[in-house]
Structure formats: C-alpha cells, structure tokens
Amino acid sequence: xxxxxxxxxxxxAWACGPPAExxxxxxxxxxxEGLGAARTRVQAELDGALEATAPAExxxxxxxAGLVHMLAYSTGRIAELPLEEITTLGxxxxxxxxxxxxxxxxDSGERLAACALLARVATPLACEQLMVLVERAxxxxxxxxxxxxxxxxxxxxxxxxxxxxxxxxxxPETVIWLANALSSLGNFEGLATLWRLEREAPTQELSVRxxxxxxxIAEGQGIESAQLxxxxxxxxxxxxxxxxxxxxxxxxxxxxxxxxxxxGAHFQLRGVDDARFQLSRMGAWITPALCASLHxxxxxxxVHSAQCLERMGPRASAAGPALIExxxxxxxxxxxxxxxxxxxxxxxxxALSAALAxxxxxxxxxxxxxxxxxxxxxxxxxxxxxxxxxRSAEPGDLRQVAATALVRLGLGDRGAACLxxxxxxxAADRGAAEETLERWLNGREDQAAQDLFTSWLELAPPPGxxxxxxxxxxxxxxxxxxxxxxxxxxxxx
Amino acid sequence: xxxxxxxxxxxxxxxxGWILLAIFAPTEPAAAPQEFTSSNQCRDCHxxxxxxxxxxxxxxxxxxxxxxxxxxxxxNTDCIDCHAPRPVFETGIGKRVLPRSSRRSEGVDCIxxxxxxxxxxxxxxxxxxxxCAPVTQVExxxxxxxxxxxxxxxxxxxxKASSYPxxxxxxxxxxxxxxxxxxxxxxxxxxxxGHDMELVxxxxxxxxxxxxxxxxxxxxxxxxxxSFPTDERSRAADxxxxxxxxxxxxxxxxxxxxxxxxxxxxxxxxxGVVDNLLLAHEVREIRLAxxxxxxxxxxxxxYKLTPYYKDPEHPDPETEAHLIQRxxxxx
Numbered sequence: 001x002x003x004x005x006x007x008x009x010x011x012x013a014w015a016c017g018p019p020a021e022x023x024x025x026x027x028x029x030x031x032x033e034g035l036g037a038a039r040t041r042v043q044a045e046l047d048g049a050l051e052a053t054a055p056a057e058x059x060x061x062x063x064x065a066g067l068v069h070m071l072a073y074s075t076g077r078i079a080e081l082p083l084e085e086i087t088t089l090g091x092x093x094x095x096x097x098x099x100x101x102x103x104x105x106x107d108s109g110e111r112l113a114a115c116a117l118l119a120r121v122a123t124p125l126a127c128e129q130l131m132v133l134v135e136r137a138x139x140x141x142x143x144x145x146x147x148x149x150x151x152x153x154x155x156x157x158x159x160x161x162x163x164x165x166x167x168x169x170x171x172p173e174t175v176i177w178l179a180n181a182l183s184s185l186g187n188f189e190g191l192a193t194l195w196r197l198e199r200e201a202p203t204q205e206l207s208v209r210x211x212x213x214x215x216x217i218a219e220g221q222g223i224e225s226a227q228l229x230x231x232x233x234x235x236x237x238x239x240x241x242x243x244x245x246x247x248x249x250x251x252x253x254x255x256x257x258x259x260x261x262x263x264g265a266h267f268q269l270r271g272v273d274d275a276r277f278q279l280s281r282m283g284a285w286i287t288p289a290l291c292a293s294l295h296x297x298x299x300x301x302x303v304h305s306a307q308c309l310e311r312m313g314p315r316a317s318a319a320g321p322a323l324i325e326x327x328x329x330x331x332x333x334x335x336x337x338x339x340x341x342x343x344x345x346x347x348x349x350x351a352l353s354a355a356l357a358x359x360x361x362x363x364x365x366x367x368x369x370x371x372x373x374x375x376x377x378x379x380x381x382x383x384x385x386x387x388x389x390x391r392s393a394e395p396g397d398l399r400q401v402a403a404t405a406l407v408r409l410g411l412g413d414r415g416a417a418c419l420x421x422x423x424x425x426x427a428a429d430r431g432a433a434e435e436t437l438e439r440w441l442n443g444r445e446d447q448a449a450q451d452l453f454t455s456w457l458e459l460a461p462p463p464g465x466x467x468x469x470x471x472x473x474x475x476x477x478x479x480x481x482x483x484x485x486x487x488x489x490x491x492x493x
Numbered sequence: 494x495x496x497x498x499x500x501x502x503x504x505x506x507x508x509x510g511w512i513l514l515a516i517f518a519p520t521e522p523a524a525a526p527q528e529f530t531s532s533n534q535c536r537d538c539h540x541x542x543x544x545x546x547x548x549x550x551x552x553x554x555x556x557x558x559x560x561x562x563x564x565x566x567x568x569n570t571d572c573i574d575c576h577a578p579r580p581v582f583e584t585g586i587g588k589r590v591l592p593r594s595s596r597r598s599e600g601v602d603c604i605x606x607x608x609x610x611x612x613x614x615x616x617x618x619x620x621x622x623x624x625c626a627p628v629t630q631v632e633x634x635x636x637x638x639x640x641x642x643x644x645x646x647x648x649x650x651x652x653k654a655s656s657y658p659x660x661x662x663x664x665x666x667x668x669x670x671x672x673x674x675x676x677x678x679x680x681x682x683x684x685x686x687g688h689d690m691e692l693v694x695x696x697x698x699x700x701x702x703x704x705x706x707x708x709x710x711x712x713x714x715x716x717x718x719x720s721f722p723t724d725e726r727s728r729a730a731d732x733x734x735x736x737x738x739x740x741x742x743x744x745x746x747x748x749x750x751x752x753x754x755x756x757x758x759x760x761x762x763x764x765g766v767v768d769n770l771l772l773a774h775e776v777r778e779i780r781l782a783x784x785x786x787x788x789x790x791x792x793x794x795x796y797k798l799t800p801y802y803k804d805p806e807h808p809d810p811e812t813e814a815h816l817i818q819r820x821x822x823x824x
C-alpha cells in the first residue's frame with residue numbers, strides 16, 4: 001500500500017518536475033571588471049615609476065631650444081651631445097620640444113630635430129606628443145617624420161591610434177612610416193596598406209619604396225617573404241612566427257577603453273565604427289578580452305564584441321568555444337553564428353546545423369547559421385542546407401541563404417534554381433543572388449558554363465560606372481534569360 | 494479484494510496527482526505573438542502603405558546602387574546597422590539600432606519600425622480584432638524614434654536647436670504628412686526626403702541685391718527643420734554663377750559655371766574642409782565681385798547627392814547635380 005502511494009506520488013512529482021534546463025549564457029559586468037583591472041595595473045606601474053624617479057628640476061629658459069639647435073646644425077660627436085642630454089631632462093623637456101615641433105613659423109630643420117629629441121626622451125608624455133603630431137600636424141613632412149620617429153619608441157599603447165590614423169592618412173610618405181612604426185610595435189596591419197600603395201601609388205618611386213618597406217619588415221621578422229608574413233598575420237600563426245610581443249599594461253588599458261567605446265553609453269555610431277575598426281586589427285592577443293565581453297551586461301558590448309571577432313576572421317579562432325556558448329544568448333545568437341562562420345571554426349558545425357534545423361529557433365539565428373555553414377564549407381552541412389532549401393514552407397530569404405551556402409560548399413547545382421528565381425524576385429535579395437550565381441558559374445569547369453560565364457560578364461556594367469536601379473533590373477533580367485536558355489546544357493533540370 | 498482495494502487507491506492517488514498537476518503546474522504559455530519575418534507579410538492588409546514603402550528610399554536602403562558603391566557592397570559593415578536594422582523597439586528609443594542578419598534586401602522595412610520587442614506590432618491605433626493586433630505607441634511619432642538612425646549625423650540635434658520643437662513641428666510633419674492633408678487618410682509612408690527635389694527646393698530661398706560693385710547674395714534655410722543639407726556627409730549644395738548669356742558681360746552663350754560657395758560637412762579623412770551646413774533658420778551672406786561679376790549674372794544653387802564632381806577643376810553642375818534655385822541678376 002505504502003509502495004503504491006509512493007509510486008503515485010513519485011509519478012506526480014515526475015510529471016510536475018521542471019523541464020530540462022536550457023543552456024544559460026551568463027551576463028556580468030565584464031567591461032567594468034576588465035577596465036578596472038587594467039586601470040589598476042597601469043596605476044601600479046605609474047606609482048612604481050614615480051618612486052624611482054627623482055623630481056625634475058626646473059629648466060632654464062632656452063635650454064631645450066639650444067639642444068634642438070645644436071642637433072639641427074651640428075654633425076658628428078657634437079650632434080650626439082643633445083641626444084644624450086635630453087634623456088637626463090626627461091618629461092621636463094617635452095612641452096618645449098612639442099612647442100618647437102609644431103611652430104609653423106619655425107625653422108624646419110629645428111622642427112625635425114625636436115621630433116628626434118622627443119623620440120629620444122621616449123617617455124609616455126613624449127610619445128604622446130609624437131602621436132599628436134602624426135594626427136594633427138598640417139604639414140605632410142612633419143607627420144611622416146613623427147611617424148618614422150615612433151618606430152624608435154616602445155609605445156605600443158599608441159597602436160590603436162596609429163591604426164586609426166592609417167585608415168584616414170592620405171599622404172603616402174606618412175602611410176609608409178606609420179606602417180613601419182606599427183610593425184616595430186608588433187602590429188602588422190600596415191602591411192595591407194603597403195600592398196595597396198605598391199599597387200596604386202601615384203608614382204613608380206613610391207611603389208618601389210612601399211615594396212622595399214614590405215620586404216624590410218618581413219626580413220626584420222625573419223620571415224622569408226612579405227607575402228608569407230601577411231598570411232601569418234592574418235591567421236592565428238600557430239607556430240608563433242610573427243613577432244607579437246606581450247602587450248604593455250597601457251596597451252591593455254587602451255584595449256578595454258576601446259571595448260568601453262562599444263557600449264550603449266555612446267550614441268554616435270562614428271565612435272563605435274572607429275572602435276570596431278581598431279579592435280579588429282589589433283591582433284590575436286585581444287581575443288580573450290573580446291570573449292569575456294561577450295558576457296557583458298550591456299547588449300551593445302556583447303553584440304559589437306562578436307562583430308569584432310567576426311571581422312578578425314581566422315586570427316580569432318581561439319574564440320570558437322566562447323562563440324558556440326553565445327549561441328544560447330538570444331540577443332547575441334545571430335551575431336555569434338556569423339562570427340563562427342568568419343572565424344572558420346569547424347567544431348561549430350553541429351551547433352550551427354542544429355540551429356538551422358530547429359524551426360522553432362529565431363529566424364535571424366537560422367539565417368545567420370545557414371550563412372555561417374556556407375562559410376565553414378564543410379561537407380557535413382550539405383544535408384541540412386539542402387533540406388532547408390527544398391522545404392517550400394521555409395521563408396524565401398532563408399532558402400536563398402541556404403542556396404548560397406551550397407554554392408560555397410561546391411554544391412551550387414542544388415541551389416542554382418532557387419538563385420535563378422531570386423534574380424528577378426522583388427522579395428528576394430537580387431544583388432546577392434546575382435553575385436552568387438556569378439561565383440557558381442565561375443567555379444564550374446565545364447565548357448558550357450565557361451561559355452555562359454563569358455556571356456554573363458559581357459553584361460556587366462563598365463568599370464567605375466555606378467548603374468542605376470533600372471539598369472540593375474534590366475541586366476539581371478538579361479542574365480536570367482541567358483541562364484534559362486542554357487539551363488539544360490548545364491545539366492540542370 | 495485487498496489487491497483491488499490497493500489498485501483503487503493507486504488509481505485515486507494518480508487521479509489526485511493529475512488534478513494537482515492541472516492546478517499547480519505552470520500554465521501553457523499564451524500563444525506566442527505572430528513572428529514577422531518579412532515586410533511582405535504586411536502587404537495583404539496594408540496594400541497602400543506597403544506600396545508607398547516599397548517606392549521609398551527606406552525600402553531601397555540595401556539595394557540602391559549608390560549605397561552599394563559607397564559602402565563597397567557593404568564590405569564596410571558599419572553601414573549595415575542603419576541600412577538593415579533590427580527593430581527600433583528591440584533596442585529602444587534614443588539608442589542605436591543593431592544590424593540584422595536576415596532579409597537585408599528589405600532595407601529599412603516595416604518590421605524595423607513596427608515590431609515590438611518580444612512580439613506584437615506597434616501602430617497609431619490599437620485594434621485587437623485585426624490580424625496583427627497593433628498596440629498604440631506614441632513613440633512612433635517622436636523625432637527620437639527617427640533619430641536612432643538619422644541622428645547618427647546629428648539631424649535630430651539640429652532640429653532640437655531650431656524653433657520647430659517649440660512650434661510642435663516634428664519629423665513626420667514634413668516627411669510623413671497626412672495623405673492629401675487628411676488625418677483620416679493616414680500618413681504617407683514614402684518618407685520623402687533628400688531625394689525629393691520638390692521638398693529640397695522648399696527648404697531654401699535664394700536672394701540677391703546690389704551693393705556698390707558687389708552682388709550680395711543670401712541663402713536662407715526657410716523650410717528644413719534641420720541643417721541644409723543634413724544627415725549625410727555625401728550631400729552637398731553649391732552656389733554657382735556665370736555672366737548672363739546674351740549680355741555684354743558674357744563672353745559666349747555657354748560660359749562655364751564658377752563656384753561662389755559650397756555647403757558641406759566633411760568626411761573624417763578630409764582635411765581642411767570646413768563643416769558649414771546651413772543651420773535651420775540661418776541666413777548666409779555671400780559677396781560676389783571681381784571679373785565678370787560686375788554686370789548681369791546668372792546665379793544658381795545646385796544640390797548634390799554625392800559630394801564630388803567628375804572634374805573638380807571644371808565642375809558641370811547641370812549634368813551632375815540638381816538645380817534648386819536660379820536667379821538672373823541685372824544691375
């Protein structure tokens with residue numbers, strides 16, 4: 001009797017028991033903690049340095065100007081004297097040096113000498129002044145000189161600002177020396193700019209100089225070629241061949257300040273744009289901080305951190321496990337899926353396939369998961385992508401993304417019909433369909449496809465011309481007709 | 494008999510358990526609000542609004558060839574946030590929007606403005622009996638609502654600095670007026686703006702007078718509730734002049750245009766370009782003198798959707814820009 005009672009009770013209790021728990025993605029004050037810890041480390045270093053430094057004695061008026069003059073107009077041993085003496089003056093000399101360097105009415109030789117002396121002082125204050133010159137000096141020659149001098153310092157905490165300056169700098173000479181300074185500080189993002197300069201320089205001389213700098217930087221790192229150097233920088237460099245020094249405490253603080261700039265406290269997207277740009281180019285070492293930020297209480301920090309990882313691409317591959325966990329956060333899931341695709345983390349395939357197959361999952365997540373599976377390009381995804389494509393009840397945009405992903409997997413024939421229809425469907429992403437069909441045709445090796453590809457390209461707008469919407473529509477219609485006419489010849493039903 | 498009694502009690506216990514379960518177990522969640530995955534779902538019931546939206550620049554925010562070119566086919570992913578945004582109500586009024594992953598080709602779609610966080614639809618009229626059961630949200634009419642994207646370039650701040658807020662004039666009064674001026678007809682969802690030259694022309698007034706040997710020209714922002722131009726650094730307005738054709742001062746009938754003034758906000762990389770947008774209500778004075786300006790002249794204000802001319806040294810505004818105002822000045 002008691003047993004029956006117990007059985008009934010347990011049966012009831014089982015029926016009432018809580019359902020299996022869904023994975024929980026914890027949110028905490030990751031930004032506050034990271035920023036606070038970084039600030040504490042920098043403060044401790046500052047306190048230590050303060051104790052070790054004797055208070056500076058006031059300088060006599062004209063002292064620094066005299067050293068600058070001596071450096072500018074002396075040679076040999078005499079020219080070395082101001083370089084030696086300035087280090088004993090330290091920060092006390094910096095305001096006068098900065099003032100001399102920026103005076104537009106001053107002798108240019110002395111302004112260059114002031115830059116050299118700032119680099120020799122090399123304290124954070126002196127490096128800051130050099131950076132200000134790179135950012136604000138109106139004269140191209142002065143910006144390039146200051147950039148060149150930054151390579152003589154170990155001010156890695158200026159790397160984010162140098163990256164931003166490199167983005168907007170128009171003077172080729174300054175670009176070369178900024179890329180050089182970044183490299184000397186363990187960041188090789190400037191190599192891309194040097195490649196571009198080599199290709200597009202307005203003069204042959206500049207092109208050659210960009211190439212020389214690329215080779216010199218690679219040689220300095222002991223890498224066989226500039227091309228290999230760039231490849232190693234873009235991926236995670238498993239063998240550690242690209243020099244990537246451990247960041248200074250100041251650089252870590254700058255990193256957390258940039259993550260702070262991603263937060264919802266800042267409305268203007270311009271600041272967020274800049275932070276995302278800088279963070280995604282700082283190197284693989286920032287991956288753990290961005291992974292921690294995926295858990296922040298602020299949704300903007302979470303989403304934008306995932307975007308930074310996405311933009312870092314393969315060099316953020318260490319973020320793979322954290323991004324898989326982030327798929328459980330509804331506010332972050334689609335962005336995490338997109339990042340997993342770009343980062344190229346194959347172990348994410350089952351989780352992404354499951355998200356795509358789950359019809360109860362958010363539409364945003366399913367679309368992002370399908371796109372990410374395409375980027376991963378693994379054969380294991382073919383089945384779920386094909387099933388999604390073939391289920392007519394699925395939303396059109398999801399089917400189109402599945403078709404696109406199949407093209408990336410090398411199974412474009414399966415998705416071609418869907419993309420063909422999308423080419424003229426006002427509800428579809430016609431531009432994306434056109435782009436994907438072009439890639440698919442280009443990837444096919446049979447003669448029929450190659451002939452079709454030639455005809456397809458003949459319909460492209462002339463280089464440099466922005467077509468109108470009407471021209472876009474008529475070109476797509478013509479390409480669709482072209483494809484339809486050749487359909488059976490391509491072996492398609 | 495003992496066995497039957499035991500079985501009966503067991504059944505009773507199970508029944509009690511079932512009743513307890515029915516009473517105390519968590520109730521089935523209410524039917525989830527309909528998930529809107531495409532603006533096309535709105536078309537059947539809101540055909541007029543849908544057609545207006547589809548012809549709007551909001552709908553073309555992703556596909557427009559100029560946008561594709563300027564964003565390098567959106568490889569500049571910073572642009573996606575506002576060109577394919579997640580619902581404004583999801584992130585909140587006054588906060589930045591976040592980018593979405595799906596159906597980006599719909600651009601700034603119905604869902605971006607009307608989907609509520611967690612499901613449901615925001616509207617101006619509450620109506621639980623219709624399919625989407627809209628809930629009244631007055632926020633839809635606030636400039637801060639538009640500001641989640643359009644204040645990225647400080648348009649709402651420009652509006653706030655003007656007299657229009659105190660007059661009760663907001664974004665939708667000009668950009669989403671009542672159809673035919675009739676409140677019962679609802680608001681126009683074409684969202685006319687900087688591409689609508691009729692609206693652009695109503696924003697500024699061009700005047701001129703003669704003072705001694707100079708022409709004194711005034712450009713006044715009479716109609717824009719914000720700066721002219723606004724929102725996009727790619728917009729520009731140029732004041733050009735040339736000796737009036739057929740007069741003694743004109744060397745030929747097709748004198749090239751000469752630029753007298755440019756109104757623009759610079760891109761970040763542009764050094765030396767002054768941010769001089771014409772603020773709401775501002776009157777700007779430009780003085781014109783010197784060779785060719787002593788006699789009769791033709792004066793024109795052109796508006797440009799992209800800032801640069803193909804040949805900066807010899808700009809051709811008549812083919813590359815839109816004529817906004819034109820005056821013939823005879824001393």
